[in-house]
Amino acid sequence: MNxxxxxxxxxxxxxxxxxxxxxxxxxxxxxYGLFIDGEFxxxxxxxxxxxxxxxxxxxxxxxxxxxxxxxxxxxRAARAAFGTWSALPGTERxxxxxxxxxxxxxxxxxxxxxxxxxxxxxxxxxxxxxxxxVAAHFFYYAGWADKLSYAGCGPDPRPLGVAAQVVPWNFxxxxxxxxxxxxLAAGNTVVLKPAETTPLSALFFAxxxxxxxxxxxxxxxLTGDGATGAALVGHPDVHKVAFTGSTAVGKxxxxxxxxxxxxxxxELGGKGANIxxxxxxxxxxxEGIVGGIxxxxxxxxxxxxxxxxxxxxxxxxxxxLKRRLRTLRVGDPLDKNTDVGAIxxxxxxxxITELAEAGExxxxxxxxxxCELPERGHWFAPTVFTGVGQAHRIAQEEIFGPVxxxxxxxxxxxxxxxxxxxxxxxxxxxxxxxxxxxLKLANQLRAGVVWANTFNKFDPTSPFGGYxxxxxxxxxxxxxxEAYLEHA
Numbered sequence: 459m460n461x462x463x464x465x466x467x468x469x470x471x472x473x474x475x476x477x478x479x480x481x482x483x484x485x486x487x488x489x490y491g492l493f494i495d496g497e498f499x500x501x502x503x504x505x506x507x508x509x510x511x512x513x514x515x516x517x518x519x520x521x522x523x524x525x526x527x528x529x530x531x532x533x534r535a536a537r538a539a540f541g542t543w544s545a546l547p548g549t550e551r552x553x554x555x556x557x558x559x560x561x562x563x564x565x566x567x568x569x570x571x572x573x574x575x576x577x578x579x580x581x582x583x584x585x586x587x588x589x590x591x592v593a594a595h596f597f598y599y600a601g602w603a604d605k606l607s608y609a610g611c612g613p614d615p616r617p618l619g620v621a622a623q624v625v626p627w628n629f630x631x632x633x634x635x636x637x638x639x640x641x642l643a644a645g646n647t648v649v650l651k652p653a654e655t656t657p658l659s660a661l662f663f664a665x666x667x668x669x670x671x672x673x674x675x676x677x678x679x680l681t682g683d684g685a686t687g688a689a690l691v692g693h694p695d696v697h698k699v700a701f702t703g704s705t706a707v708g709k710x711x712x713x714x715x716x717x718x719x720x721x722x723x724x725e726l727g728g729k730g731a732n733i734x735x736x737x738x739x740x741x742x743x744x745e746g747i748v749g750g751i752x753x754x755x756x757x758x759x760x761x762x763x764x765x766x767x768x769x770x771x772x773x774x775x776x777x778x779l780k781r782r783l784r785t786l787r788v789g790d791p792l793d794k795n796t797d798v799g800a801i802x803x804x805x806x807x808x809x810i811t812e813l814a815e816a817g818e819x820x821x822x823x824x825x826x827x828x829c830e831l832p833e834r835g836h837w838f839a840p841t842v843f844t845g846v847g848q849a850h851r852i853a854q855e856e857i858f859g860p861v862x863x864x865x866x867x868x869x870x871x872x873x874x875x876x877x878x879x880x881x882x883x884x885x886x887x888x889x890x891x892x893x894x895x896x897l898k899l900a901n902q903l904r905a906g907v908v909w910a911n912t913f914n915k916f917d918p919t920s921p922f923g924g925y926x927x928x929x930x931x932x933x934x935x936x937x938x939x940e941a942y943l944e945h946a
Contacts, residue, residue: 474787477794479581484571486658489520492528492681493664495535496674502527507683509657512578512800513791513835521657524680529649529689532678536620536647537695539675544617544645548604555600555642557670562593565666569659573631574791576658578800578836579754581792591916592635595934598918599639602939606644609936615943617645618721619697624687624711625660626703627653627802628757628858634660636933637700638677644942646698649678651690653703655803657681688714696720698942702759705856705882705927723931723941725759725923727856728884731877732762732913733867733899736771738889742911744778747862750887750913752786752798752840756860757806759928760885762913763857765864766873772866776844783840784827798860801836810838810859817843817852822863854880870895874902883925887913906932 489506491498505523510516524532543551562569569592570584577584607613621641625633630652641648652660664679680686684707691699692714698721701711708726715722732750734743750762767775791799801807818824822843831837838859846853846863853863867873877886886905888896900908906924909915916922921937923929931941 474795476790478790479571479574479792479794481571481575481792484568484575486519486572486575489522490657490661490681491522492524492532493661493677493679494528494532495538495678496668498664501525502531507654509576509655511575511835512802513832515835518575519658521661521681524651524682524686526689528680529686529693532649532680533620533690533693533695535675535678536649539673540617540619540647543647543673543676546645548606548643551643551645552600552603554670554672555596555603555639558666558672559593559596559600561666561669562589562596566590566593569631569662571792572662573659574799576656577627577630578791578802580796580799582794582796583754588629588632591918592631595635595639595918599643599939602640602936603643606939606943609939609943611940611943612945615644615945618942618944619646620695621646621648621698621700621942622690622693622696623648623650623700624691624703625650625652627656628754628759630656631659631663633702634663636702636938640933640938641698641700641942642676644939646942647676649680649690649696651680651682651687654681654683691715699723700933700941701725705929708929721941723923723933724929725931725933726884726927726929727858727882728759728761728924728928729764729854729856729880729882730760730762730885730887730905731764731766731903732887733873733877733889734765734767734771734775735870735888735890735892735895736768737891738771739891739911740771740775740778743889744775744782746887746889746911746913747779748782748786751862752860753914755798755801755838757802757858758914759856760907760914761858762885762887763862764853764877765862766867766876767864768873769866769868776864779842780825780827783842786827786829786840788829788837788839789832798840801838801859804836806858807836807838810857810861813852813855813857813859814841814861817846817850817861817863820847820850820852822846822850822852848876848879856882870899874899878904881927884928885909885924
């Protein structure tokens with residue numbers, strides 16, 4: 459019963475009883491080693507670090523810290539395994555990928571809870587978005603393993619060798635799947651380094667590889683920080699580097715790889731524009747705006763962090779948006795009712811806070827719905843800025859948090875000009891009833907992916923990547939195989 463029905467006029471919202479997902483489905487060990495050549499082992503230097511839950515700062519586990527000697531051991535293991543793995547018929551490699559996909563499905567509840575604990579995102583996102591997509595990517599690339607001659611790399615394409623892959627903390631297991639699945643399908647072996655704040659799902663994936671009977675050395679997992687990743691990227695026996703993360707680190711990796719024969723793909727930052735025209739289905743658009751920027755607390759490289767709304771419907775859209783934001787539930791990520799979870803780390807929270815304060819200092823108007831943030835952990839309320847200028851930092855810099863900047867436009871040409879006026883070029887959304895307008899603007903926008911009357915929709919068959927400072931290369935689809943194959 460809502461408050462109006464009970465005689466009160468203080469609220470029209472239903473009260474939700476707590477609906478926590480049980481933690482008992484996942485068993486986190488007190489410590490984890492590095493996964494090298496099919497076995498877990500201590501780091502050569504004996505160094506360790508802890509991983510904590512962003513929601514309450516609880517220590518989840520102690521994890522080995524890989525250094526140069528460990529990187530060398532992992533690359534040697536991958537090189538040793540490459541000959542046998544690459545020589546397998548595609549149909550045989552496909553069997554391993556199918557097994558991995560099925561095990562991911564069977565353990566999806568366990569993995570969803572683990573990812574929520576380690577990352578801070580709501581359980582309904584890890585359960586309903588991340589894990590189904592992880593399995594789908596392995597199924598999809600399993601289907602490609604015996605069809606590589608049709609991938610567009612010549613009649614008899616060959617794998618490159620050892621792939622060094624560095625993934626971020628915002629989608630730890632999904633980004634792992636984006637990279638490992640095509641690499642293995644193409645016949646490469648892998649050394650993957652997860653982010654230091656979210657190492658656990660990658661370590662659980664190592665166990666899945668053993669459960670699937672994957673040959674030793676085909677997949678190796680190195681935990682550590684940026685120094686570990688730098689040692690991996692710079693290793694002379696690595697043939698391919700794939701990185702998803704910040705633009706600053708991506709530039710450093712590009713400098714490291716320059717002058718070598720290593721292949722490189724970079725999926726970096728973004729400042730996506732969600733463009734709403736006056737003829738758009740506004741209720742649908744508001745849902746797309748909310749999902750575009752507040753999904754995963756806005757910690758998404760392709761987040762729709764800039765709302766470009768046509769002047770004639772600005773007030774209507776803003777009123778509907780604020781009304782919708784008042785219904786968002788911020789809190790325990792393991793509660794199935796939660797819409798907005800915790801920020802991944804204290805460092806990221808400080809970055810979001812600093813840029814939000816800069817927005818106010820530069821004259822933009824800040825608004826957040828009433829919400830009570832938990833006392834422990836890293837939290838930031840959903841925030842909307844209006845009166846934003848093109849030169850404002852919040853309109854130009856990637857915030858990577860639940861912060862939306864609202865700008866206006868009058869004509870389609872002005873919308874395109876404002877949307878493209880950033881150093882980034884990863885994503886955009888167009889909301890209008892006119893198909894011809896969607897097609898025209900999609901060709902004009904300098905963005906790697908353009909959604910039409912939706913946002914943040916992914917499919918393993920569709921390529922993803924950016925332009926400008928959002929990186930280069932594509933992941934997903936047939937295009938995702940090209941980065942791991944060479945012409946015979």
